[in-house]
Amino acid sequence: MSLLKHLLLSVSLAITVILVGTVWLSVDSARSYLSAQLQAQSDSAATSLALTLSQPFNQDPVTQELLITALYDTGQFYRIELYSAKGELLVSRVGDESLPTIVRGSPAWFSDMLPLRKAVSMAQVSDGWRQTGRLVVEADAGLARDTLWASFMQILMVVLIAGVVWAFFVWVLMRWLRQALRDEVEVRVEGMLTNKVQIGNWKRARFSELREVTRTIDEVREKVMVTQQEQSARIESLQLELHQDEVTGLANRKYFINEMRRVLDADKNGGYVLLFRQRDLAAINTIMTRANVDNWLRNVGEQVSQVFHQDHNQPVQLARLNGSDFVVLLPNLEGPDIAPLTDMLLTVLARLRVQLPSGQFCRWALALTDYRYQEDIATVLSRLDRALMRAESSGHNTVEFVSRSDDGGVGLNAAGETQWRQLLQEGLAERRFLLSVRQQPDHLKQNSYTRYEATLMLRHTGHSEGQDEKPISAYLFMPVAARLGLSAVCDLRAVELALEWLTDNQGDLVIRMSLPTIVQPRFLQEIQSCLSRSSVDLSRLYIELDAYGVEAHSDELETFCSAMKEMGVRVGLRRLLEHIGVLRSVQTLQLSYVSFSTDVIKEMVQSPGGMELLVAASNTCARLGVQIQLNAPITEIPVEAQKILRA
Structure with missing residues (x-):
């Protein structure tokens, strides 16, 4: 709660206590006055009636009862009783205390909270010097209570009106003080950033107590403006460095x-x-x-x-x-x-x-x-x-x-290296790798063929249902395996699966091998050990390499091809036309076939130089006895290129 609210609440509480005390004292004073008036009325009435009853001509009991009744019927007395000298009750007139509040005027709770003292008076009735009786008179407090209740209600209404007026005054005062504080302090502090407050406005401060405060704010504002300019330049410089x-x-x-x-x-x-x-x-x-x-x-x-x-x-x-x-x-x-x-x-x-x-x-x-x-x-x-x-x-x-x-059908778009590593290691440990084998047509000669091409696949187990999803192709996981250093074990597993397939099937089988695998120092020994343990005719196995590897790692590929040749495995080369400089290494690699891309051939035949390169590549392969293989039917390339390749 703010200091201003604390101050106003304290003042309001004090005023409330004062008003309540004033109401209470006023009502209590009126009650005391009315009680005294009732007592005086009772005393006067008792003395007057006793003198009247003491007259010789009023000694008759009937006359006395008529006089008492006449006085009681005036409504000013609650009780009038006449007792004999021996204390016997001769005449009694008493009001009804059981009347409801609406009849009596003031509510019962008010009478209980502010009761009036009973105004009871006694007087002696005598016949000459002889006492003949005792008179008791009690004034009726109903009218006094009603008068006290009306006075209380009037004072209460005045207090409530004063409270409402005070509340409205407090509300107006709060708004005025807040606006004054905002104009003198808050607006100036905001102006330190917005630069909208004129220096020197402290001279027109509404409160003399705030003049020094506003003066200090204006002085600080000047210093802040200088510091802000320096910081803005520094922040701009840091943002450039940061970005x-x-x-x-x-x-x-x-x-x-x-x-x-x-x-x-x-x-x-x-x-x-x-x-x-x-x-x-x-x-x-x-x-x-x-x-x-x-x-x-x-x-x-x-x-x-x-x-x-x-x-x-x-x-x-x-x-x-x-x-x-x-x-x-x-x-x-x-x-x-x-x-x-x-x-x-x-x-x-x-x-x-x-x-x-x-x-x-x-x-x-x-x-x-x-x-x-x-x-x-x-x-x-x-x-x-x-x-x-x-x-x-x-x-x-x-x-x-x-x-x-x-996405390869496996939903691994967002998989990181850790997930891929776990997937590949589990696949190797649980032997989830398999080969997808399809026939490889001879698009150049269009003869019958018995050569097959294999693609390494990895069975991927879904975590939600525990069932095998669509296998992942090596086209997806081998780049990851190369980065993680697992390409060699994956390619070695492909060789093992290829040997198993050749044992159970007829025909030749082609498997692709990645360049990161071949350049690893220990891979050559491992594949030689794997091939030597097999009883399959290794001449039925083809290993296909990328022509780019000959340019990047010619020594390693020549060593690998020579070792495969000694073991009877045949080696093929794909994308030769994309790296035409590899032609000078075709003989040293001792290749069995090379693969030409029909798309590249279509581009080459559009220029004389490209045609010469295509002729040179075809003649070199023919002279060395290296088979040429197309990745699409020969009918898809221009006729002049068909003639060169068919020759």
């Missing part, structure tokens, strides 16, 4: 996450998020000074920023998440608008590559995903991370795209 990456000057992770949350809640059209990671930043730090690395990263940020702002009118947010990760938020974009941007980004990043001590250039991994209105940010970032894992495990420099509709 910017200190090396590149781009937005940092915290600012980007907040901005992405805002866009997800506001952008009803949806958009895309693009992330690109420098995979060899640690190696770059070993060959360049810290200052040079910072300059190089700053140059990357500037040139990438130019790519997304030169021909793009929509707001684009570019940020650096950590040392090697950059991210771009692309709201309000359609699918066809993304392709030109990613192509320009790939060109810029390829131009900015740094040559490593091994002679190779540093690698970029690019991931892309889309988002929809009011989608959970954790789901979007998890999907983007899964695309990044695919890009890292695939080994190529193109963009890996994971759509929001691509």
Whole structure:
């Protein structure tokens, strides 16, 4: 409760006590006065009646009774009694005490609370010098009580009216005091921030007691304004430091996450998020000074920023998440608008590559995903991370795209590394891996075929119903396994399952193997041990590799292919045309087949140089006895390309 309310409540309580005391004293004084008047009336009436009854001609009992009755009928007396000299009751006139309150006038509780003293008087009746009787007269207090009750009600009404007037006065006083305090203190304090109070207004203060207070407030206000300006400049500087990456000057992770949350809640059209990671930043730090690395990263940020702002009118947010990760938020974009941007980004990043001590250039991994209105940010970032894992495990420099509709049927979009690790380890321990086998047609020659292609799958047990859900394809879990260091055991399990399938089935079987698995030092010994224990004809087993691995880890792949050749296992290579430089290594790898993409062939035949490369690749494979395999029917490519491949 405020100090003002305490003060007014105390004053109101004191006034209430005074008014109540005044009412009580006034009524009590009136009661005493009326009691005295009643007693005087009784004394006078008793003396007068006794003298009348003492007259000789009034000694007759009938006359005495008539005189007493006449006096009683005046209504001023409650009781008149005449006793003989011996104390016998001769005449008695007494009022009715049982009359209701409405008849008596004042209520019973009032008479009980403020009773009037009984006004009883006695006088002697004599006949000359002889006492003949005793007279008792008691005045009726009813009229006095009614008069006292009326007086009480009048005083009470005056007190109540005074109380209402006081309450209204207090209410007006409270408003006036509050407004005065607000004008003198509160408004000035608020003006310290809003700058709306003129300095020097303390001279017009309503209360002399507050003049010094308002003067002090105005002085403090001047100091606060100076301090506020300094703090505002400091806060602005800190906000820039808080929201910017200190090396590149781009937005940092915290600012980007907040901005992405805002866009997800506001952008009803949806958009895309693009992330690109420098995979060899640690190696770059070993060959360049810290200052040079910072300059190089700053140059990357500037040139990438130019790519997304030169021909793009929509707001684009570019940020650096950590040392090697950059991210771009692309709201309000359609699918066809993304392709030109990613192509320009790939060109810029390829131009900015740094040559490593091994002679190779540093690698970029690019991931892309889309988002929809009011989608959970954790789901979007998890999907983007899964695309990044695919890009890292695939080994190529193109963009890996994971759509929001691509959940693999297992509902693991938002799963983190811990959940994936547990899922993979349980799958290995409980032998939940299996192979999905399908026939592999020969699209080039269109002959009968007996070759099959296997995809590693993982049975996923649902936690809610305890039943197996749709198996997870290696396309989903192998990028995660590569990041967690579990790709080797997964690929080794695929080899074991492939050998079991070859034991029970006819035909050849192709299994794919990831690059992170082959470059692990102990994997070659483990797969050799696994193959040596099998009694299957190993020439029926094909291991398919990615052509990018030959460029990135040529020595490791040559060693692996040579070891597989010695054990009788055949090796294939996919996406050769995407990495045409691998042609010089086809002979040393001792390949059994290479896979051509029909989409790439369609692009190559559109230029003379591309046609020459296609001819060179086809002739090289034919000269080395390496089979060419298409991923789609040959009828889908132009006729001139069909002639080259059929030759």
